Amino acid sequence: MLKHKDKLNEYNFVPVLIFVNLQKLNLDIMKRSIIFILIFTMAFFACETPSTSNTEQEEKKPKNIILMVGDGMGVTQISAGLYTNGNRLNLERFKTVGLHKSYAFDNLVTDSAAGATAFSCGVKTYNGAIGVDKDTVPVKTILEIAEEKGLATGMVSTSTITHATPASFICHQKKRKMHQENAADFLKTDIDLFVGGGKDHFEKREDGKNLSEELRKKGYVVSDFFQEPINDIKMDPSKPFAFYTANTDPVTAAEGRNYLPGVSKKSVAFLNERGKENGFFLMIEGSQIDWGGHANESNYIITEMHDFDKAIGHVMDFAERDGETLVIVTADHETGGYAINKGSKMDSLVTAFTTDYHTADLIPVFAYGPGAENFGGIYENTAIFDKMKKLYGFE
Ligand code: MG
Numbered sequence: 001m002l003k004h005k006d007k008l009n010e011y012n013f014v015p016v017l018i019f020v021n022l023q024k025l026n027l028d029i030m031k032r033s034i035i036f037i038l039i040f041t042m043a044f045f046a047c048e049t050p051s052t053s054n055t056e057q058e059e060k061k062p063k064n065i066i067l068m069v070g071d072g073m074g075v076t077q078i079s080a081g082l083y084t085n086g087n088r089l090n091l092e093r094f095k096t097v098g099l100h101k102s103y104a105f106d107n108l109v110t111d112s113a114a115g116a117t118a119f120s121c122g123v124k125t126y127n128g129a130i131g132v133d134k135d136t137v138p139v140k141t142i143l144e145i146a147e148e149k150g151l152a153t154g155m156v157s158t159s160t161i162t163h164a165t166p167a168s169f170i171c172h173q174k175k176r177k178m179h180q181e182n183a184a185d186f187l188k189t190d191i192d193l194f195v196g197g198g199k200d201h202f203e204k205r206e207d208g209k210n211l212s213e214e215l216r217k218k219g220y221v222v223s224d225f226f227q228e229p230i231n232d233i234k235m236d237p238s239k240p241f242a243f244y245t246a247n248t249d250p251v252t253a254a255e256g257r258n259y260l261p262g263v264s265k266k267s268v269a270f271l272n273e274r275g276k277e278n279g280f281f282l283m284i285e286g287s288q289i290d291w292g293g294h295a296n297e298s299n300y301i302i303t304e305m306h307d308f309d310k311a312i313g314h315v316m317d318f319a320e321r322d323g324e325t326l327v328i329v330t331a332d333h334e335t336g337g338y339a340i341n342k343g344s345k346m347d348s349l350v351t352a353f354t355t356d357y358h359t360a361d362l363i364p365v366f367a368y369g370p371g372a373e374n375f376g377g378i379y380e381n382t383a384i385f386d387k388m389k390k391l392y393g394f395e
């Protein structure tokens with residue numbers, strides 16, 4: 001700073017000399033003044049511009065954050081998706097790539113509950129924990145904090161919306177299998193939008209409650225796949241919105257499920273409108289990349305990867321236009337110990353698996369938009385929460 005000031009003083013002295021020298025030329029006072037102003041302006045910007053733009057870059061904060069989680073999406077899943085898609089993915093549009101350490105508090109190999117709770121709450125917890133710490137104490141999630149601060153919030157998933165990954169952003173339960181309890185937790189916040197499977201957990205309940213009716217009483221538009229095709233829905237930003245894509249788990253992309261890209265695009269527009277004052281937080285999950293890994297089915301992984309990448313494409317189209325949105329794409333863990341072996345060709349992969357469960361691989365993190373540069377390097381999975389919270393400016 002001091003060094004910069006000295007330099008400025010030096011430059012201030014120069015225009016005086018220039019003005020004096022200009023007097024020697026036979027120009028009238030008007031022309032001399034114009035030339036003097038031009039030279040002075042150039043000297044001023046030559047000195048000032050670099051430091052101003054540095055400051056701007058340092059202070060650039062996102063208004064909106066979209067966190068996209070490809071469940072079970074390790075580097076091999078991405079590679080397989082890439083090679084079988086003409087060697088291109090929308091993931092290549094990201095400028096910053098980092099790696100996170102995916103392990104859980106009690107196990108080097110995490111599950112999706114502890115993995116998502118690391119992102120949502122910033123704590124390392126035990127496998128199976130939904131929005132609670134290692135001692136089962138509930139921790140406020142990034143979605144809940146965003147909601148409290150007046151941002152619009154939403155989640156879109158290709159599993160049940162009460163499944164471990166989305167549940168960890170809004171529910172607080174000791175065990176991941178508590179779908180009915182998780183569904184009830186959706187009424188404890190004012191989440192603006194959710195789309196996913198699991199209608200039964202809201203409507204066919206042991207406690208006899210109809211949570212969809214309770215959501216309607218709270219002002220939500222609640223709809224489902226029986227009433228209208230998901231890809232035809234219009235989301236009215238004047239009301240909060242809930243949509244069930246299945247009674248239980250949605251079908252696979254190979255079986256015709258294709259809502260994730262279109263709903264991601266509509267959800268971004270919906271939340272951008274509802275969050276035009278304070279911004280928004282959206283979590284989008286490509287849930288079934290993981291299920292392809294558990295099934296040890298390469299084609300299942302690949303079709304789910306392509307579906308998720310299309311959703312990434314729509315989100316990136318928005319973020320590139322918008323300029324105020326940070327997009328983060330990552331996974332909770334790798335699934336299957338998936339490998340691409342010798343004999344593979346670009347469009348016909350020879351693959352193998354080492355397990356039907358998750359592995360402890362480092363996991364890639366892709367970031368784009370204001371603050372993206374914070375996501376390069378290697379860090380704990382919990383740092384994703386810390387970085388999002390800091391970039392939002394939440395204390
Ligand atoms: Mg999941």
Ligand code: ZN
Pocket residue numbers: 072112290291294335358
């Ligand atoms: Zn899994």
